[in-house]
Amino acid sequence: MNDFLFDVIATELEDAVGRENCSTRTIDKITHSVDYFWLSRMWADRGLRMPEGDFIVAPKDAKETAAVLKIANYYKIPVTTWGGGGGTQGGAIPVSGGIVLDTKRMNAITDFNERGMYIECGTGTIYKHLEWAANERGYATMHYPSSLTCSTVGGFLAHRGIGVSSTKYGKIDDMVLQMEVVLPNGTIIETSPAPKHAAGPDLNQIFIGSEGTLGVITRAQMRIYEQPEARRFRGFLFHNMTDAFSAGRELLQKFKPSVMRLYDEAETASLIKKIVGVEKKGAFMNVAIEGVSEMVDLEEKILLSTFGKYGAEDLGSEYGEKWWKEKITFFYPGHMMDIPQCFGTMDTIAPYDKIEKIYWEMKKAIETNFPQAKFIAHFSHWYEWGCMIYDRFIVDGKDVPQDPHEAFRLHQAIWNCGVRTALKNGGVVNDHHGVGIKLGRLMKEQYGPAMQVFEGIKKSLDPNGIMNPFKLGL
Amino acid sequence: MKFTKKSQEHMDACRFCWMCRHICPIGNATGQERNTARARALGLSLVAREAVAYSEDIINNVYECALCGACVKECVTGWDPVAFTKEARLVAALDGKLPPYVLKMVTAALETGNVYGATPDDKLTAKIKGLKKSDTLFFLGADARFKTSANAVEAIDLLLALGVDFAVLENEPDSAYGLDFLVGAAAETKAAAEKCAKVLNGYKKVICYDPADAKIFRREYKEWGVDVKAEVLTFTAFLADLLKDKKVKKSDLVFTPQDSAILARDLEETEPIRAILARIGEVSEMLCNRRDTMLAGNLIMNEYMPLVMLRVASDRWTNAKNVGAKTVVTESPAEYAMLKATEPDGMTVLTVEEAVAKCL
Numbered sequence: 001m002n003d004f005l006f007d008v009i010a011t012e013l014e015d016a017v018g019r020e021n022c023s024t025r026t027i028d029k030i031t032h033s034v035d036y037f038w039l040s041r042m043w044a045d046r047g048l049r050m051p052e053g054d055f056i057v058a059p060k061d062a063k064e065t066a067a068v069l070k071i072a073n074y075y076k077i078p079v080t081t082w083g084g085g086g087g088t089q090g091g092a093i094p095v096s097g098g099i100v101l102d103t104k105r106m107n108a109i110t111d112f113n114e115r116g117m118y119i120e121c122g123t124g125t126i127y128k129h130l131e132w133a134a135n136e137r138g139y140a141t142m143h144y145p146s147s148l149t150c151s152t153v154g155g156f157l158a159h160r161g162i163g164v165s166s167t168k169y170g171k172i173d174d175m176v177l178q179m180e181v182v183l184p185n186g187t188i189i190e191t192s193p194a195p196k197h198a199a200g201p202d203l204n205q206i207f208i209g210s211e212g213t214l215g216v217i218t219r220a221q222m223r224i225y226e227q228p229e230a231r232r233f234r235g236f237l238f239h240n241m242t243d244a245f246s247a248g249r250e251l252l253q254k255f256k257p258s259v260m261r262l263y264d265e266a267e268t269a270s271l272i273k274k275i276v277g278v279e280k281k282g283a284f285m286n287v288a289i290e291g292v293s294e295m296v297d298l299e300e301k302i303l304l305s306t307f308g309k310y311g312a313e314d315l316g317s318e319y320g321e322k323w324w325k326e327k328i329t330f331f332y333p334g335h336m337m338d339i340p341q342c343f344g345t346m347d348t349i350a351p352y353d354k355i356e357k358i359y360w361e362m363k364k365a366i367e368t369n370f371p372q373a374k375f376i377a378h379f380s381h382w383y384e385w386g387c388m389i390y391d392r393f394i395v396d397g398k399d400v401p402q403d404p405h406e407a408f409r410l411h412q413a414i415w416n417c418g419v420r421t422a423l424k425n426g427g428v429v430n431d432h433h434g435v436g437i438k439l440g441r442l443m444k445e446q447y448g449p450a451m452q453v454f455e456g457i458k459k460s461l462d463p464n465g466i467m468n469p470f471k472l473g474l
Numbered sequence: 475m476k477f478t479k480k481s482q483e484h485m486d487a488c489r490f491c492w493m494c495r496h497i498c499p500i501g502n503a504t505g506q507e508r509n510t511a512r513a514r515a516l517g518l519s520l521v522a523r524e525a526v527a528y529s530e531d532i533i534n535n536v537y538e539c540a541l542c543g544a545c546v547k548e549c550v551t552g553w554d555p556v557a558f559t560k561e562a563r564l565v566a567a568l569d570g571k572l573p574p575y576v577l578k579m580v581t582a583a584l585e586t587g588n589v590y591g592a593t594p595d596d597k598l599t600a601k602i603k604g605l606k607k608s609d610t611l612f613f614l615g616a617d618a619r620f621k622t623s624a625n626a627v628e629a630i631d632l633l634l635a636l637g638v639d640f641a642v643l644e645n646e647p648d649s650a651y652g653l654d655f656l657v658g659a660a661a662e663t664k665a666a667a668e669k670c671a672k673v674l675n676g677y678k679k680v681i682c683y684d685p686a687d688a689k690i691f692r693r694e695y696k697e698w699g700v701d702v703k704a705e706v707l708t709f710t711a712f713l714a715d716l717l718k719d720k721k722v723k724k725s726d727l728v729f730t731p732q733d734s735a736i737l738a739r740d741l742e743e744t745e746p747i748r749a750i751l752a753r754i755g756e757v758s759e760m761l762c763n764r765r766d767t768m769l770a771g772n773l774i775m776n777e778y779m780p781l782v783m784l785r786v787a788s789d790r791w792t793n794a795k796n797v798g799a800k801t802v803v804t805e806s807p808a809e810y811a812m813l814k815a816t817e818p819d820g821m822t823v824l825t826v827e828e829a830v831a832k833c834l
Contacts, residue, residue, distance in 0.1 A: 129496060332550050
């Protein structure tokens, strides 16, 4: 782009959102170029600059967002939406330059609706702030991912995020009622006033998980819940994971705990030992039950008798409470994998008849093909029909090439191997971190001819292909 | 660009971590991604790797931090964005790269003894002149002397009413808090500290009206090897102790403390204000209180980013409003000034001395 045209676009964007909300400052470009994706981190660590947006633009509402998208469409320049930048899949990286649309000015809480049990807010609201707003009035959002303090409402919706209490309260798509979305052509639309209807396909579900490729979600009504009368934890140690899966599946036919987390033997011996203090060998599982006290009493009895049948050692409440207190500690630098290690989380989900096999096959594939990699996992979101694997590979820094291009190749090769193994055995590309640029190439491998549905929607809504190019395999 | 090994280690830990984003009062007020500890760390880590220059852009960002320590408090691993931010300011100073608005204040501090380059208020000067000599010094600090002098007068009046024997210096030395905020542990900052310590050591006890001065006397002076022999107390702690034996009227007012970040996090002093307020009324809390407090304003930053400071204070009012608070009580002159400037209808900010004076 020549300087003259650059200034033409810059001044139009400034006119749309205000000069102070349209930046070309180096610091703004840098900070919107590195997200939580390992490759962007490695690139920065090697002293290289990631692809940067040309304009960092922060609209205050849907109207200003629409104005930005109209400008982008006219000049056919890419738009990458940035919420908190805490994504692991490179979804927020402006790989093609253009406009980075930062949503965080859209952070107003416009309605605290106790009767409707929802908070309406701009999608740039940091989720923790939403939680505070709920807590100040005696409620809770029940969305507690490790990135609660880092990420925005829009970010969680855009990649279909999930929190630790998902078994009882669901995923982000279960927690949203209505959304306002700005389409790529600048039209502002609202999804239906309530979900779970039969008025055609659910529009919410078209945009949730679309990762900014189909438009920008600018406002949402997020559910709130009464604080539970009681929240009780119970830690268990299983002899092996097969027993744990059977016990978990059986329990979920009876009631829904809020938290269910099973750690494989490797993760029990590493992370759980370090953070929670469990010294014994086996597979650690933490279960939280919450709600009305009388119900919790009853559910705890059922839990103990069910897990007892599978030989689980009851570790009492201490470890579970410690786990709850430290649930975010796992993700701080110094506790979490970090550069110079090479690592990734290949979360996938499957029914109970496939999940354990996927785990063993992925472990075998990674450890056989990449002997320098360690494979650890936990199973953190459980449903009546199946659960997800949060499996991670870790390569020690000494085994990671210093050459950034070679490190890049190693990373991609491990991911290809792991995800293809998951797909081959009945898993999906991803459970809750999204696809981004990291896994886009694998979307066609999962969906095959079904991919044309996504491509058709994309082509129809975004004919110029300006919205978050090269993400989601679109 | 050379940073110390320690600072580089902290930058490298913080550059990819967002865990403290929600607690940053500046980031919350601006919504700007650059106003996060991780953004500053990322920018500086790239400077250290010579991927970007230590340019005006990056340096300005280093000055967009209030050094309130919320991020430090939030980090369970113990990484310290305040430390590397202060070092980055020092590096900018040593390299002759201070932004003009910073250079102006530093020059003012060196020439006039306060970063504002202000002259004392007549009413306050007259009040100080009327005080007797004492071995207890009531140290007002630059913010109170030059920005909220009416509060300083009220605080003096309260101490007099409570029968305290104390002195206030007409030519109070610079505590070096402002210089430390702007350029960290530069030679000029330490020289100002030495000069101030000599004056403080002429007293047995020093009561600091501004928590910022209490912090630098107790913490940074110690780090720099500047010896303060006098006992240093905060005004709030002194007052709480004093009121233990005094008769005060308990009102039906409900007070909500605005914990000073410095008192709560740097000096770990959160209970004296509650003890005082509980004597004169009821205490209700904001959700983020004590060590979790959110900054409500900084007068030095108000010199160069006033609109952001107004937003910072307004955000704190929103926190207070959300829990039904009506009367917010602050221990910091800077926070008082900013909260007063943004006081919403039906809500009031009081200094501790104002709250107590109502009930004497």
